[in-house]
Amino acid sequence: MTTAPLLQSNIPGYPCRRGKVRDIYDLGDRLAIVASDRISAFDWVLPTGIPDKGRVLTGLTRFWLDHLGIPNHLLSLNLQDIGPAFAERSAELQGRTMLVRKTQVTPIECVVRGYLVGSGWKEYKQSRSVCGIPLPEGLREADALPEPIFTPATKEESGHDINISFQKMVDIVGRELADTLRQRSLEVYRRGADYARGRGIIIADTKFEWGTLPDGEVILIDEVLTPDSSRFWPADVYKPGSNPPSFDKQYVRDWLETTGWDKNSTPPELPADVVAGTQRKYLEAYERLTGTPLV
Ligand SMILES: Nc1ncnc2c1ncn2[C@@H]1O[C@H](COP(=O)(O)OP(=O)(O)O)[C@@H](O)[C@H]1O
Ligand SMILES: [Mg+2]
Structure with a gap:
């Protein structure tokens, strides 16, 4: 319904x-x-x-x-x-x-990337590194990285988050918390991505948020491994060498690109078929990952 x-x-x-x-x-x-x-x-x-x-x-x-x-x-x-x-x-x-x-939100977007895409790909082409982390030569756009990397960003009130080095994160939150969040974020990404891969979805990258309770315990907050906080790709059509279509937002992005909208002013209303197609993809992501349809 x-x-x-x-x-x-x-x-x-x-x-x-x-x-x-x-x-x-x-x-x-x-x-x-x-x-x-x-x-x-x-x-x-x-x-x-x-x-x-x-x-x-x-x-x-x-x-x-x-x-x-x-x-x-x-x-x-x-x-x-x-x-x-x-x-x-x-x-x-x-x-x-x-x-x-x-919680008191740690002011860092804990980004983990398993694949080379988006701002990571841009940086790699210029410097063969992502957020200052050196990578092997010869990687293509959307290639899997040798292992997932932790690339923190600051949370910005308006617009784009800004990538920072791990050292900068240490300066902001302290060495101990920075080490803990890096290790935990990599671990959660690995477990999530492994599971999703078995269900036909590649989680190319994701963003976690962590917060501190009044007693000092640090816990995972916000949304977790959703299509909004992550890049989901359908595994069956995955092909490195170009930017793969997103599992969920591709209809919307493709359609917006045909409208002549300048991306600098109020966007247009979506037509019904684009809404329906997008809705279908979100429901499909849910069903693939959980094994049951959304009721
Ligand atoms: N347990 C929590 N304690 C405090 N803040 C939280 C918690 N969980 C999520 N948040 C905050 O709630 C907001 C979620 O709303 P969202 O629409 O995702 O905002 P944004 O546009 O900033 O991504 C984020 O600012 C996130 O940091
Ligand atoms: Mg958010």
């Missing part, structure tokens, strides 16, 4: 902050994170939503956190546990809303 896309939630009574995709309600020592059906492309949030997308992102995060079994922020997906204002809106919020422990 498809419901109308949710572009924005409005729950009265709590301070709310909106990211590109998620609405975040502050409940004191906890947060309620509502994944809307907003979609962004070329750094713009589009005016059209993708039905079921928020549920797919939330469902996949839940799946991975279960599968990985590492300390994380998720407390509940039950709206009753969050509060009556949420439970009353279950038609809209069920399946897309997580109750999480509020």
